[in-house]
Amino acid sequence: MIEVKNVSKSFGKHTVLNDVSASFEKGKVNVIIGASGQGKSVLAKCIVGLHEVDNGHIEFDKRDFVNMPSYERRELRKEIGMLFQGSALFDSMTVEENIMFPLSMFSKFTKKEMLDRVNFCLERVNLAGRNNLFPAECSGGMQKRIAIARAIAMNPKYLFCDEPNSGLDPQTSILIDNLIREITYEFNTTTIVITHDMNSVIEIGDNINFIYEGKNWWQGTSKEIVKTDNPEIVNFVFASEFMKKIRENLRKDL
Amino acid sequence: MKIISQLGKYFMMLWIVFSKPDKFKVFWKRTFEEIQLIGINSLPIVALMSVFMGAVIALQTASNMDTPWLPEYTIGYITRSSTILEFSPTIISLILAGKVGSNVSSEIGMMRVTEQIDALEIMGVNSLTYLVLPKITAAIVFFPILIMFSMGLSILGGWISLIASGLSSTDSYVFGLRSFFKVSDITYALSKTVVFGFLIVSISSFYGYYTRGGALDVGKSSTQAVVSSSIAILLANFFITQMFLLK
Ligand SMILES: Nc1ncnc2c1ncn2[C@@H]1O[C@H](COP(=O)(O)OP(=O)(O)OP(=O)(O)O)[C@@H](O)[C@H]1O
Ligand SMILES: [Mg+2]
Numbered sequence A: 001m002i003e004v005k006n007v008s009k010s011f012g013k014h015t016v017l018n019d020v021s022a023s024f025e026k027g028k029v030n031v032i033i034g035a036s037g038q039g040k041s042v043l044a045k046c047i048v049g050l051h052e053v054d055n056g057h058i059e060f061d062k063r064d065f066v067n068m069p070s071y072e073r074r075e076l077r078k079e080i081g082m083l084f085q086g087s088a089l090f091d092s093m094t095v096e097e098n099i100m101f102p103l104s105m106f107s108k109f110t111k112k113e114m115l116d117r118v119n120f121c122l123e124r125v126n127l128a129g130r131n132n133l134f135p136a137e138c139s140g141g142m143q144k145r146i147a148i149a150r151a152i153a154m155n156p157k158y159l160f161c162d163e164p165n166s167g168l169d170p171q172t173s174i175l176i177d178n179l180i181r182e183i184t185y186e187f188n189t190t191t192i193v194i195t196h197d198m199n200s201v202i203e204i205g206d207n208i209n210f211i212y213e214g215k216n217w218w219q220g221t222s223k224e225i226v227k228t229d230n231p232e233i234v235n236f237v238f239a240s241e242f243m244k245k246i247r248e249n250l251r252k253d254l
Numbered sequence B: 001m002k003i004i005s006q007l008g009k010y011f012m013m014l015w016i017v018f019s020k021p022d023k024f025k026v027f028w029k030r031t032f033e034e035i036q037l038i039g040i041n042s043l044p045i046v047a048l049m050s051v052f053m054g055a056v057i058a059l060q061t062a063s064n065m066d067t068p069w070l071p072e073y074t075i076g077y078i079t080r081s082s083t084i085l086e087f088s089p090t091i092i093s094l095i096l097a098g099k100v101g102s103n104v105s106s107e108i109g110m111m112r113v114t115e116q117i118d119a120l121e122i123m124g125v126n127s128l129t130y131l132v133l134p135k136i137t138a139a140i141v142f143f144p145i146l147i148m149f150s151m152g153l154s155i156l157g158g159w160i161s162l163i164a165s166g167l168s169s170t171d172s173y174v175f176g177l178r179s180f181f182k183v184s185d186i187t188y189a190l191s192k193t194v195v196f197g198f199l200i201v202s203i204s205s206f207y208g209y210y211t212r213g214g215a216l217d218v219g220k221s222s223t224q225a226v227v228s229s230s231i232a233i234l235l236a237n238f239f240i241t242q243m244f245l246l247k
Helices: A038-046 A070-077 A095-106 A111-124 A140-152 A170-187 A200-204 A222-227 A233-235 A242-254 B001-018 B024-063 B075-111 B118-124 B129-167 B172-177 B183-207 B215-245
Strands: A002-013 A014-024 A031-035 A053-062 A081-082 A156-163 A190-194 A207-212 A215-220
Touching: A002 A038, A014 A038, A014 A053, A031 A038, A031 A170, A031 A200, A038 A156, A038 A190, A038 A242, A081 B118, A095 A111, A095 A140, A111 A140, A111 A156, A111 B129, A140 A156, A140 A222, A156 A170, A170 A190, A170 A200, A190 A233, A200 A222, A207 A222, A207 A233, A215 A222, A215 A233, A222 A242, A222 B075, B001 B129, B001 B183, B024 B075, B024 B129, B075 B118, B075 B129, B075 B172, B075 B215, B118 B129, B129 B183, B183 B215
Parallel strands: A014 A215, A031 A190, A031 A207, A081 A156, A156 A190
Antiparallel strands: A002 A014, A002 A053, A207 A215
16 A cells, blocks of 8 residues: 655646645555646656655555665665556667566576566567567557566566556557556555546546646545546546546446 | 756765665676677777877877987887877877767666666666666776777877888887886876776766756757766866876
8 A cells, every 4th residue: 555645746836746645555456547747647756756755755555655765765666566658668678678677686586487477477468479579669559568567577566557558559458457457456466557548447447546736636436436526527537528428327327 | 056066966976876786797797788888889989090190190200300319219209108198098088088978978868868767766776876887897997998909009000100101110110119118107098097987987977867858958968978078087187197297
């Protein structure tokens, strides 16, 4: 479980996060939604310490992260897997080397065991056999999936996915959603997913946080998001006519 | 004021760079890669520069020696001295500041703006030690080799130009090369080189690592890296020379 308490973050005069509190539960897929530029990625980066927060507390299973010395942070980070919005693959390494990298740095696996793990992860993202390509030779969607494979290679306790299915076709998108859900339930991971894909919000969102105007404006489950009449969230999530119809139908079922 | 805070940040960076590597096996592997990248790939340009540099020094010396009192071997002597003392260590280092400096800073800068450095940090890797320490080690180890190689080729270049132009004979050139030779000249030159190599790579890494923004900013930091490391080389050269001469 990750707890975020009263976190604020500004860049110069530009306040991005203003007193955000949220708790992300273990064994659940915690979703963050919000309009572009509202600070979702910044929030995720604050939680993992890539941005220092101006104010507030962050706890990983009761471990105070904000005041932690850097070597302890480094230890804790070995329990984190993160998918960056831009994939952030190491472009001097092949797909295989990318996924193997955290293993070769921190695991006690033999070469053979590492390779098995790499192939297993590649299979889970439907990219078996693409070991020797370089990131530049992969499509955007493939890069995303490779980055997911790298994020789950170490069996992380905390999994962050920044827009895991942007740029993916609907089928692959569902595959990735399912993968994230399986991993979360199977390994009791604390998973945080930032997404613009309302399909995945409703499908896999056990716990949804809506970031709006630098605050955690609304939170609840995927059932509650259908039920709520909060105008900001209804306008955001169910913006299109299509989604409005879906909302009507879902509300009938409840 | 800005320069002081930049300097502070630079020394803070060095402090982190010189931490124990996460895994020594990986460190050595990375160091060999960097020796290839920083050192071996610089051999052609160093060779080219050195041969022509030596040729010009020898020709200039020969053609300016019209007084009959100066013995012919002065040409060899001056070519050797200026090559070993200044031209190879300083001029070649300045060239390398351009080549290696821009390469190092754009590589690291690109990793910064594409979040690859963040990705390293998230895995728990000390990104500075992982990226920069092998580069510095490679530079410290390989720059002296590059410079010795340069010295040899420069002296060779001088000889070729003299023979080709008929301005001096092999015998007197070699005699000149061997006169008044002090081992301390070599020590002095190589110590300088180690310092220059360290400065180039650490300063360029600094500009790369703290790049903010996008591809355009990577270009800017790489220019900054070359300018600053060249200035650092000139300053260091001045102080090291003073130290050696005035002790
Ligand atoms: N390193 C930074 N320096 C300055 N400002 C930044 C930085 N990173 C983000 N911002 C600002 O913070 C705000 C939120 O950015 P963020 O990337 O978190 O948006 P987001 O909610 O993830 O949007 P998207 O859905 O488009 O990814 C933006 O206005 C952006 O300009
Ligand atoms: Mg974002």
